[in-house]
Amino acid sequence: MTTELRVLTPAEWDTFYASLERAFGVTESQEERELFRDLTEFDRTIGVWDGAGCVGTAGAFSFRMTVPGGASLPVAAVTMVSVAATHRRRGVLTTMMRRQLDDVRARGEAVAVLVASEPVIYGRFGYGVATCEMRAEIDTARVRLSVPDGTDDVRLRYAQVTDADVHRTCEEIYAAAVPGRPGMMARQPGWDRLQVLDPEKDREGATALQCVLAEDPDGTVLGFARFRVKPQWSAAGADGVVVLEDLEAVGPRAPQAAAALWRFLFDLDLTSKLVSVNRPCDDTWLHLVSDTRRSALVLRDALHVRLVDVGAALEARTYRTAVDVVFEVEDAFCPWNEGRWRLTGDAKGAVCERTTDPADVALSVRELGAAYLGGFSLAALAAAGRVRELREGAVAQAAAAFGSDVAPWLPHGF
Numbered sequence: 001m002t003t004e005l006r007v008l009t010p011a012e013w014d015t016f017y018a019s020l021e022r023a024f025g026v027t028e029s030q031e032e033r034e035l036f037r038d039l040t041e042f043d044r045t046i047g048v049w050d051g052a053g054c055v056g057t058a059g060a061f062s063f064r065m066t067v068p069g070g071a072s073l074p075v076a077a078v079t080m081v082s083v084a085a086t087h088r089r090r091g092v093l094t095t096m097m098r099r100q101l102d103d104v105r106a107r108g109e110a111v112a113v114l115v116a117s118e119p120v121i122y123g124r125f126g127y128g129v130a131t132c133e134m135r136a137e138i139d140t141a142r143v144r145l146s147v148p149d150g151t152d153d154v155r156l157r158y159a160q161v162t163d164a165d166v167h168r169t170c171e172e173i174y175a176a177a178v179p180g181r182p183g184m185m186a187r188q189p190g191w192d193r194l195q196v197l198d199p200e201k202d203r204e205g206a207t208a209l210q211c212v213l214a215e216d217p218d219g220t221v222l223g224f225a226r227f228r229v230k231p232q233w234s235a236a237g238a239d240g241v242v243v244l245e246d247l248e249a250v251g252p253r254a255p256q257a258a259a260a261l262w263r264f265l266f267d268l269d270l271t272s273k274l275v276s277v278n279r280p281c282d283d284t285w286l287h288l289v290s291d292t293r294r295s296a297l298v299l300r301d302a303l304h305v306r307l308v309d310v311g312a313a314l315e316a317r318t319y320r321t322a323v324d325v326v327f328e329v330e331d332a333f334c335p336w337n338e339g340r341w342r343l344t345g346d347a348k349g350a351v352c353e354r355t356t357d358p359a360d361v362a363l364s365v366r367e368l369g370a371a372y373l374g375g376f377s378l379a380a381l382a383a384a385g386r387v388r389e390l391r392e393g394a395v396a397q398a399a400a401a402f403g404s405d406v407a408p409w410l411p412h413g414f
C-alpha cells in the first residue's frame, strides 16, 4: 500500500467529505455539507490518498475552551476522523494522529479535544475521558417539579428560531454561560449556524425546532429553550414526546428562568415524556423533580482531552485549593511531555515547570487529561489504580485542587 498524507485543498473537499460520509455510513443533507465546508479550516485538515482515492480524513477546528477558573484556552478540536474500510487497521489513523499532534504542538496549542465515535479509539494517543453527558427520558406524566420562589415572575414567549434577533439573543445567552462552565466552547464565527440547522432527516417524526424565551417582566431575556415535539398516540390517548435540544439561563435570576423553562417543557399539552440527550451531570432539574428514578438517567463519555503541552496546559487553569505536587508523567505518544513536572498554584494562578525533585504522583498523560477539567477525580483514578501515589497525602491534595464546583460539559458536538 502506497499512500500519501497531505494537507487538504478546497478542490479535494468533496472527495474528502464523501469518504468521511462513507466511513460513518451517513448521507448528510446539502445544508450540512455546505456548513461543514464553510467551517473547514483547510490548513489544519489532512487527507490520506491512495492514488485518486481518499482513504483517510482528519481535521481540527481552532476553538477556545473554558478551563477551571474561567479562563478561555485555545484548543485544537479534532474532528472528521475516518479511514476507508478498504484501508483500516494498517496504521493510517496512527499516522494521521502523529501528524496532527505534531501540528497542534507547533501551533502552540496546549490541549487537543475530541468527541469519539467509539471511546476505545483514542486512549492510545493520550486522550482521557474528561466530561460526561447525561441523557434522560423523564416520565413527565408522573414526575413532579417544585420550582424556586420567583419562578412565576418569569414570562415565557414563543419566538421564531430563524428570526435573526432571536438567534442573536440566544447566542448572547450562550456566550454569557461559556465562562461559567469548564468544557464549554466559545462559539467561533459560523458555528452558531450548527445550533439551528434543522434538517428534515434528523427530526424523526418530530416538529421543526421550536424556541421559547424566558424573560423578566421588563423584557430582559434570561434564558431560552430549543426543542421539538413528537406527537404520539396510544389506545389510551396522547403520549407525545418533548425532545430538548438546548436550554440555557444566565444571570442572578438563572435559577428561576431555568425552572420556568423546565416547568414549561414538563407540562406541554399532549406529551408524557421529555427526552434530553446531552445535559450536564449537575443539571438544575435533577434538584427540582420529585423522582429521578423515573428519568432513565444514562451517563456517557463526551469530551476527550489530550494535554499536548503538559506544562502550559496545567498553567492555563487555576486550582480550587493550594497545590504543590510533583507529577511523574508517562507519555509514549508525545515523549516531550515525559518526566517530572512541579505544579504549584491556587485559585489565583499556577506555575508548572520541569523539576528533578522526587515525584509525588505518577500517572500517564491520559489520566491528567481525564482530571484536567475537574470532572474526574485524581483520587478516584488512584483508587482504580490508574494513578500512583508516591508521597503520602499528595493524591488527596492534588485531587482537591483539580476539582471543579461546576461539572464540566460540552453542549454540542463538532
Ligand SMILES: CC(=O)SCCNC(=O)CCNC(=O)[C@H](O)C(C)(C)COP(=O)(O)OP(=O)(O)OC[C@H]1O[C@@H](n2cnc3c(N)ncnc32)[C@H](O)[C@@H]1OP(=O)(O)O
Pocket (backbone or CB within 6 Å): 023, 024, 078, 079, 080, 081, 082, 083, 084, 087, 088, 089, 090, 091, 092, 093, 094, 095, 114, 115, 116, 117, 118, 120, 121, 124
Ligand atoms: C474525533 C472523530 O472524528 S471520531 C470518529 C472516528 N471515525 C470512525 O469511527 C469512522 C469509522 N472507523 C474508521 O474510520 C476507522 O476504523 C478508525 C479511524 C476508527 C481507525 O482507523 P485505522 O486506520 O484502522 O486505525 P489504526 O490502524 O491506525 O489503528 C491503531 C490501533 O487502534 C486500534 N483501533 C483502531 N480503531 C479501533 C476501533 N474502532 N476499535 C478497537 N480498536 C481500534 C487498532 O486495532 C490498532 O491497534 P494496534 O496498534 O494494537 O494494532
